Amino acid sequence: MLRIALCDNDKSALPVIAGAAESAFKAQGISAEVTGFTSGKELLKAIDTVPFQIALLDIDMPELDGIEVGKRLRSKNETVEIVYVSECENRVFESFSVFPLGFVRKSNFLNDIADIVRLYIRKYAKKQKADQLKFTTRSSVQVVKRKQIRYIEGCGNYQLVYINGQPDPLEIKMTMDKLEEITEPLGFIRIHKGYLVNYLYIQRIQSNQVTMKGDIVLPVGRSKAKEVKSKYLALLDS
Secondary structure: EEEEEOOOOOOOOOHHHHHHHHHHHHHOOOOOEEEEEOOHHHHHHHHOOOOOOHHHHHHHHOOOOOOHHHHHHHHHOOOEEEEOOOOOOOHHHHHHHHHHHEEEEEEHHHHHHHHHHHHHHHHHHHHHHHHHEEEEEEOOOEEEEEEHHHEEEOOOEEEEEHHHHOOOOEEEEEEHHHHHHHHHHHHHEEEOEEEEEHHHHHHEEEEEEEEEOOOOOEOOOOHHHHHHHHHHHHHHOO
């Protein structure tokens, strides 16, 4: 379920815009729920407890206008996508300071929101693709989500990728050094010359071993324990 915040001081506009936005996402196969707010203060308070993925903001509002709400919203949540819904086209350039996903004209809402939905889907799909790894096995090419991989074990020219829900590891042809290079940005830690582990599955780190979920114990290379702990803590804080 996609959570969308809608902020507009015109109460009569809220259900109309909300319904059209939900329909536009539904047309693309995405379930969306729009929550309406009549002031920026209400929205900024709600964002502390509700993980909205998108915020639809009117610009021309009393007290806090949409540009200011966008700035404060961005300082609270760096990942929320901001879309301005307004007829204040003369203020489009001001909105660029919060890096909005787009600008929707109220007078042409149905057409404009459809473009925003497609843009959001393309951006989301790109992020999803970046969270996947493509491996070449002895007989095929397989794409695996990063979260599914528990750890990778070195085994000569072919390395073993242990995946959730699969009893046997995936055997791939790639050096451990190359695997470390492509998996480190995705949260994998080289704990030993023969092991790369997904930090999401680490339960305990000791001076000579790492215990993974499922009580899997893997060795930590000499002098690597401090580095492994440091990288793990940094990933937890990210």
